[in-house]
Amino acid sequence: MPTPRREHLLDTAEQLFYRDGFHATGIDRIQAESGVAKTTLYKHFQSKDALILAVLERASTKVRETLEQQASELSGAGIRRILAPFEDLHGICEESDFNGCLFNNAAAEFMYSNPAIRALASEHMQWMQAFLERLLLEEGFSADKALVLLPMYEGLLTLARVQESSAAIECTLGAIATLLTV
Amino acid sequence: MPTPRREHLLDTAEQLFYRDGFHATGIDRIQAESGVAKTTLYKHFQSKDALILAVLERASTKVRETLEQQASELSGAGIRRILAPFEDLHGICEESDFNGCLFNNAAAEFMYSNPAIRALASEHMQWMQAFLERLLLEEGFSADKALVLLPMYEGLLTLARVQESSAAIECTLGAIATLLTV
DNA sequence: TCAAAACAAAACAGATCTGTACACCCCTGC
DNA sequence: GCAGGGGTGTACAGATCTGTTTTGTTTTGA
Numbered sequence: 510m511p512t513p514r515r516e517h518l519l520d521t522a523e524q525l526f527y528r529d530g531f532h533a534t535g536i537d538r539i540q541a542e543s544g545v546a547k548t549t550l551y552k553h554f555q556s557k558d559a560l561i562l563a564v565l566e567r568a569s570t571k572v573r574e575t576l577e578q579q580a581s582e583l584s585g586a587g588i589r590r591i592l593a594p595f596e597d598l599h600g601i602c603e604e605s606d607f608n609g610c611l612f613n614n615a616a617a618e619f620m621y622s623n624p625a626i627r628a629l630a631s632e633h634m635q636w637m638q639a640f641l642e643r644l645l646l647e648e649g650f651s652a653d654k655a656l657v658l659l660p661m662y663e664g665l666l667t668l669a670r671v672q673e674s675s676a677a678i679e680c681t682l683g684a685i686a687t688l689l690t691v
Numbered sequence: 692m693p694t695p696r697r698e699h700l701l702d703t704a705e706q707l708f709y710r711d712g713f714h715a716t717g718i719d720r721i722q723a724e725s726g727v728a729k730t731t732l733y734k735h736f737q738s739k740d741a742l743i744l745a746v747l748e749r750a751s752t753k754v755r756e757t758l759e760q761q762a763s764e765l766s767g768a769g770i771r772r773i774l775a776p777f778e779d780l781h782g783i784c785e786e787s788d789f790n791g792c793l794f795n796n797a798a799a800e801f802m803y804s805n806p807a808i809r810a811l812a813s814e815h816m817q818w819m820q821a822f823l824e825r826l827l828l829e830e831g832f833s834a835d836k837a838l839v840l841l842p843m844y845e846g847l848l849t850l851a852r853v854q855e856s857s858a859a860i861e862c863t864l865g866a867i868a869t870l871l872t873v
Numbered sequence: 874t875c876a877a878a879a880c881a882a883a884a885c886a887g888a889t890c891t892g893t894a895c896a897c898c899c900c901t902g903c
Numbered sequence: 904g905c906a907g908g909g910g911t912g913t914a915c916a917g918a919t920c921t922g923t924t925t926t927g928t929t930t931t932g933a
Binding site for chain 2: 889890891892893894
């Protein structure tokens with residue numbers, strides 16, 4: 510049950526974790542930035558790791574809802590429906606405080622130290638793959654192309670951190686069109 | 692000038708930074724694991740950030756040398772020369788302690804807190820792109836395909852952390868062949 | 874009105890972090 | 904023999920981290 514104070518804590522934590530990383534962001538900073546007392550923070554989340562998990566769970570749900578809605582609006586649009594998430598990357602990568610993919614960042618920091626966090630990132634990627642497969646099938650393409658689209662998507666998100674990547678996005682859009690129409 | 696003790700420190704630091712992350716790995720742990728006294732460590736590297744930079748610089752050089760050598764051995768081999776780095780991903784992703792791309796992990800943790808580290812990761816990606824462009828041109832393909840290959844490469848490295856990705860590598864190899872021959 | 878719950882602010886405990894200082898050892902060259 | 908550089912080991916300073924406790928205030932609801 511989402512209370513407003515809990516949501517506000519998750520907002521602040523997500524922003525700081527995403528921009529500065531998980532280990533580099535202290536509880537004190539989240540507490541100070543959110544204006545909520547530390548006692549309250551630890552009443553809502555029993556530990557920092559629990560807060561990280563809650564942030565990732567909520568963020569994953571948000572991503573899924575956004576992609577599902579866009580997909581439903583473009584139902585039957587053929588290749589345009591597949592390309593839409595990739596076109597959105599233009600906007601995502603130009604946001605201030607952009608720092609790649611939150612789930613991959615979490616997986617990198619907790620790969621061998623927190624299996625629950627790693628598993629949550631894994632499930633998110635699993636969902637992304639299944640989502641792409643569903644879209645491909647519904648628009649008449651072969652589902653195994655999802656295994657090409659998913660690395661492209663994550664790769665563009667990753668590269669955008671260190672490169673001006675609108676050109677890479679454009680080239681990739683063209684490549685996807687080629688791959689699907691051949 | 693590489694002294695053996697300095698190289699050994701860099702080996703240990705690279706392994707720990709790569710597996711567990713940069714903020715999560717303390718100087719004490721590098722010191723204990725390498726068996727070198729802390730005083731000696733700080734004689735070779737003036738700070739933890741300097742050690743991180745030295746690790747990344749050496750790792751980047753190693754990657755470049757490996758890719759250059761492979762490329763020179765496959766000179767004139769056409770599409771096989773382009774695919775070779777992607778085929779290597781099978782072995783890389785199955786190594787124990789695999790944790791994605793060291794440079795992207797560093798960029799994620801220091802995106803807004805250490806411009807020098809971020810710049811080093813950026814330069815590495817820049818070199819990767821130029822390397823792919825050179826290979827493409829030399830084998831008679833159009834250089835702008837590098838902007839598709841690079842996200843694919845980084846995306847596969849990133850995905851392999853949370854997915855059994857040999858299937859993704861295979862599908863991507865097929866997709867690259869399609870893209871280059873069309 | 875009053876009891877109970879929620880919250881804020883701050884101090885605190887204990888651990889860990891980076892980086893420095895100090896004392897000792899060991900080995901090589903003279 | 905011995906001076907000196909490089910190394911070890913340990914203790915330490917000061918900061919920061921997670922998480923708890925304490926105290927007092929504010930809000931809420933019967």
